[in-house]
Amino acid sequence: MRKLALAAADGMLHFELAVAYEIFRDDLYEVAICATGPVRVGRFHLDPDHGLDQLEHADTVLVPALADVDDDPPADLVDAVRAAHEAGARVASLCTGAFVLAAAGLLDGRRATTHWAHTGVLADRYPLVVVDPDVLYVDNGSVLTAAGKAAAVDLCLHLIRRDHGSVVANTVARRLVVPPHRAGGQAQFVPAPVPAQDDHPLAELLPWVSERLDQPLTVEDLARRANLSSRHLGRHFRAVTGTTPLQWLLTQRIRRAQELLETTGDSVDTIAAAVGMGTATTLRRHFNRTVGVPPDAYRRTFRS
Structure with missing residues (x-):
């Protein structure tokens, strides 16, 4: 069981x-x-359960806002x-915990x-920090930072996904009744409010696409299915x-x-076809760029 300290x-x-306490309080972590x-x-x-000196014995240290x-x-x-990180702990901050x-x-x-x-105050006070004001969270490996409120949930789920895989992270997300994954690079601020889940122009399109990931879908295919122009589709996706x-x-x-690598013994070629990437070479290129490791290394991590 991994040790996580708040x-x-x-x-x-x-x-x-x-x-953070609610998300991690299960059989996966000792919080x-x-x-x-x-x-x-x-x-x-x-x-508290312990003094600050116990941070050095944690696998992960979370600093709230x-x-x-x-x-x-x-x-x-x-x-x-600082001492916990020097001792080998992974350190993550939620919202203004980044100032710590x-x-x-x-x-x-680091970004x-x-x-x-x-973000402006953080950049002014700590000029050596590469502050990115437009993302939900940033993963630097052993140091992670998240934006405010809902982005804290995103980062916590991201940590579970890193530690235990997407299947476990999705299970936790279902318990919390939140989306299982929002990429860290998404914008913090969405200009238009996000509509209710069952009452926006993409409500039928997104599940339809998710069931057809093995197909070579294009923006034009999605626009045609949604009965929208490509320009209007892009606006709705952004919103x-x-x-x-x-x-x-x-x-x-x-x-x-990721799910197929974790849960099946299918070859990378087979998985590439199943997710619409075409070839193993294409999958490896995009997977490595997005996840940070090749598919084979990712599979070994979660199979072990």
Whole structure:
């Protein structure tokens, strides 16, 4: 069982801490809340399980959001998070928890994000950090950062997907009644509100496409099916998914390839055909670019 520590301090926001605890509190992780003593989280007071020194013994350390980013983060929290990373822990921040990682020097020279309302402050205060204000989360391997609120859920599911595969992550997502996967590169801010799930122009199209990933679908095919022009289709995709039709389609193909690599013994050629990539070479190129490892290495990780 992997050990996951929530690094808490006075003045943190309760949403990010509570949602992380809710997502990871199952048989997959041993979750502990670590702080120097009783802490105030939102309107609540919390007694921690351990002190901050226990962060060094965790496999993953999550830093929830700070309510106040005008002042420097607590020095003891910064030191403990830095020590945990030096001891080999994977460290992730949710929302303004990125200010703790930045103060610890873990984001120097790295791309990172936080809630869009605070990206300017983060960039000004820590000029060595490559702040990206337009994404949901950033994965640098051992250091990860997420934007605000719902993006914290996305990053937590992404961590589960990395640790246990997409099948397990999808199961957790179903328990939470949230989408199983939103790519980290999606925009934080969608100009138009996302319509209700069963009441938007793509409600019938998206499931239809997901059932036909083995077919060589084009934007024109999708537009024809939705009875829209290609231009209008692109606008609706941007409003509903935060990305383009082709990028969304590629993401679905990669996700399906991950599931097949985890759950079947099919060859890479067979999987490439099943997800509409055509050839193993094409699948390997897109899979490596998107996931960060070749399909064969991905399969070995989850089969072991």
